[in-house]
Amino acid sequence: MPTYELVAGVHADTVSYSGTAARYVPALGTYALTATEANVQIQVYNSYTLAKMFVRVDTNSRNGTDVLVLRVNSANTSVTVTATGPITGTLEDTTNTAAVVSGDLLTTRILPGTSTSGLLNCNIISYTQATATPNALIASTNAAGAAISAAFTRSIPFSILGIQTTETKVQYTWRTTGIFELLRIYVSANATTTASSLFFRQNAANTTVTVAPGAGLTGEFEDTLNTVTITAGDEINFRVTVGATGALTVHIVQIQGRTLTAPWVAADAGGVTITLTTTDIFNVVESQLGFPSTPTESLYQLKTRSAYTAQNMQANAGANTSSTNGLVRLRVNTADSTMLVTVTASTTGIFEDTSNTVAIVSGNLINYSIDGTAGTGTITFHIFGIQEAVAGSATGILVDWNANGDFTDDLDDITGHVISARWRRGRDAES
Numbered sequence: 219m220p221t222y223e224l225v226a227g228v229h230a231d232t233v234s235y236s237g238t239a240a241r242y243v244p245a246l247g248t249y250a251l252t253a254t255e256a257n258v259q260i261q262v263y264n265s266y267t268l269a270k271m272f273v274r275v276d277t278n279s280r281n282g283t284d285v286l287v288l289r290v291n292s293a294n295t296s297v298t299v300t301a302t303g304p305i306t307g308t309l310e311d312t313t314n315t316a317a318v319v320s321g322d323l324l325t326t327r328i329l330p331g332t333s334t335s336g337l338l339n340c341n342i343i344s345y346t347q348a349t350a351t352p353n354a355l356i357a358s359t360n361a362a363g364a365a366i367s368a369a370f371t372r373s374i375p376f377s378i379l380g381i382q383t384t385e386t387k388v389q390y391t392w393r394t395t396g397i398f399e400l401l402r403i404y405v406s407a408n409a410t411t412t413a414s415s416l417f418f419r420q421n422a423a424n425t426t427v428t429v430a431p432g433a434g435l436t437g438e439f440e441d442t443l444n445t446v447t448i449t450a451g452d453e454i455n456f457r458v459t460v461g462a463t464g465a466l467t468v469h470i471v472q473i474q475g476r477t478l479t480a481p482w483v484a485a486d487a488g489g490v491t492i493t494l495t496t497t498d499i500f501n502v503v504e505s506q507l508g509f510p511s512t513p514t515e516s517l518y519q520l521k522t523r524s525a526y527t528a529q530n531m532q533a534n535a536g537a538n539t540s541s542t543n544g545l546v547r548l549r550v551n552t553a554d555s556t557m558l559v560t561v562t563a564s565t566t567g568i569f570e571d572t573s574n575t576v577a578i579v580s581g582n583l584i585n586y587s588i589d590g591t592a593g594t595g596t597i598t599f600h601i602f603g604i605q606e607a608v609a610g611s612a613t614g615i616l617v618d619w620n621a622n623g624d625f626t627d628d629l630d631d632i633t634g635h636v637i638s639a640r641w642r643r644g645r646d647a648e649s
Contacts, residue, residue: 227343230276233249246357246504261321263400265317265319267348274342274517275305275307279336283303297315355480357377358376368410375486382600392449392453399474401471404437406468411462416458427444479607482503492596515552528584537596537598542592547587
């Protein structure tokens with residue numbers, strides 16, 4: 219059974235929970251807090267088992283306990299951890315599970331148990347997603363909402379829902395084959411007087427996978443009909459065109475891939491500019507991209523809870539005047555792995571390591587790093603990414619075309635290709 223990680227992450231010391239009111243966090247994408255649960259609900263389109271909740275606490279000055287719980291359709295599940303002030307580090311629930319079905323909505327809720335004051339900063343909340351068939355969820359989230367002005371056309375990366383005028387800066391290179399489908403957008407405010415459109419993009423071109431929020435309409439919009447086949451080397455991202463007059467405020471863009479790989483992407487649409495120094499700097503694998511000046515690696519480490527092969531690492535540099543090559547790595551248990559992307563000095567674009575792979579086992583601690591190498595000038599990064607290749611294989615989907623067993627096809631559930639065909643002639647069956 220394929221098992222993927224659902225990760226919501228952020229760089230350290232940027233998001234604080236305080237007070238006594240409930241706050242909600244998306245289950246996938248960029249970790250951020252909102253008082254409105256609908257703004258961060260991720261929808262699932264298949265049956266899953268969610269388990270192994272993992273929370274990394276950065277700082278904690280709370281004066282009691284806070285409860286973090288997986289929510290399904292705005293109701294608490296048994297998957298939960300308790301943060302007790304002033305304890306920091308990792309919190310886990312490795313016992314409880316939650317079953318979800320197509321149409322369910324996922325969030326994480328934080329609610330004080332006994333705390334009344336102080337701050338709780340979490341960098342990562344993650345779960346495992348076990349599925350009967352390969353279905354990887356991908357989401358760009360923004361708890362506060364991204365307000366996009368009238369008549370603007372802007373590109374959106376994976377993970378963080380932000381906007382960029384130059385599409386190449388937010389493109390992610392897909393290195394396997396898959397079918398992408400079930401595009402969904404959540405709009406909280408809409409002052410437009412004509413319809414807007416959002417497309418899943420392939421090689422800087424619109425695909426048939428699209429949604430069109432009507433003038434002035436809010437809520438969720440879905441494309442449950444169209445699909446697009448992605449092949450190795452395709453550049454993919456989202457793109458929105460806003461209708462006339464008023465702005466459109468978007469919180470979630472998500473899509474599903476029928477694939478045995480899923481991206482771990484740390485992104486910032488506007489880019490994060492750094493000058494290389496002799497100090498290593500770190501980032502969470504699925505998150506908003508950001509590099510604090512005094513990094514502590516443990517704050518950025520995701521604990522994996524299944525076996526994966528990490529492959530196809532990449533970094534997207536939108537501007538670069540650095541005199542020194544930037545060395546972007548995947549780190550495992552505070553050690554450099556063989557996966558290394560070299561961002562050539564004073565050169566922009568997507569840089570990749572398509573040769574090396576790393577075997578990840580349950581319990582490994584992983585994160586991105588930029589090796590400490592002093593230089594002059596700056597590099598503006600927009601995306602770090604790898605693909606997690608999960609264990610499993612394509613399985614057949616039986617299609618009974620006329621509902622009486624006369625004509626049936628066995629379809630590959632990733633590509634949709636016919637594995638075998640079978641028909642009956644009188645009392646005999648042939649294939």
